[in-house]
Amino acid sequence: MEGLKFVVVFVLLALASSLASASDTSPLQDFCVAINETNGVYVNGKFCKDPKLVTENDFFYAAGLNARSTSNQLGSTISSVTVDEIPGLDTLGLALGRADYAPNGGLFPPHTLPRATETLLVLEGTLYVGFVTSNPDNRLISKVLNPGDVFVFPIGLVHFQINIGKTNAVAYGFFNSQNPGLITVENAVFGSKPQINTDILAKAFQLDKKVVHYLQKQFGLPRHETRHEAV
Structure with a gap:
């Protein structure tokens, strides 16, 4: 019986550990504003600014998600806001981005985010989006999205978005990591x-x-x- 209890406790601890590592580590302080200097406090891969020197500008990014040209072969452009743009995002487990898609086929090609789940919010246009489940099923789960629709792409799975409308499309992506990777x-x-x-x-x-x-x-x-x- 004692052996069984030990196994149960071990499994619960293992599950708790896996859940805890599913996203960026939660901060144990109000904030850690990232700096390039090496004379601060080192937290999660970045040095932190002295909290007494932090200002509102450390949490602000002016016009960072304005529309951008989609004049390229794929007909899409991604604007990102990570800890590199807003130092105050450091240790908060959050990043976001804006995607602009050209009419009639603007494509964000199949890709994966190794460190984040993505939540996509469509602001303009009509997108066909989808992701593929892991082996052996490789099932395509897809949906047509219109303004106001939200779709979730699970962490690590290959996914895509394409504009199937005749007008420009715009969507915002929200990521549960300060550095989702692409x-x-x-x-x-x-x-x-x-x-x-x-x-x-x-x-x-x-x-x-x-x-x-x-x-x-x-x-x-x-x-x-x-x-x-x-x-």
């Missing part, structure tokens, strides 16, 4: 530096090597020429 599938697979061996990609995707070479040429561009701006 991995676009095509850039990671075909644009890695150094490149993944062609034989591996040809076999994995069942493609001719010439097609793999073409894709590596398309996505293996210098960073200032990449096909899509990262969050």
Whole structure:
């Protein structure tokens, strides 16, 4: 009986630990305004400004989410607000972004956020969005969204958004991490530096090597020429 109790306690502690690590660590102080200097208090990967020197500007970002041009191959642009833009976000487990989509197919391509769940709020236009569940099911869960609609993309799962309307579309994304990360599938697979061996990609995707070479040429561009701006 004592052995059973020990197992139950162990399982509960394991579950509690996994839940606690599902998002950024909760702060144990009012705030930790990030600074680049190294003479402050070191918390969660950043040094903190002396609380007595903190001002309202440490929690403010002027016009950070205004509309931006979508004149690129994908027809979409992402504007992000993270701890780099608002130092006061440090340790709060929060980031946000704005996505602008061109009419008739503006696309935020398949990607994953390794450290955050995303909640998407549509402000303008009509988006078709979806995510794919993990192996072995690989089930596509998708939905058409209109202004005011909200959709959740679970942490780590590949997802996308595309504008299926005839007008511009705008959406806001909210993330439960101050540094969600962004991995676009095509850039990671075909644009890695150094490149993944062609034989591996040809076999994995069942493609001719010439097609793999073409894709590596398309996505293996210098960073200032990449096909899509990262969050």
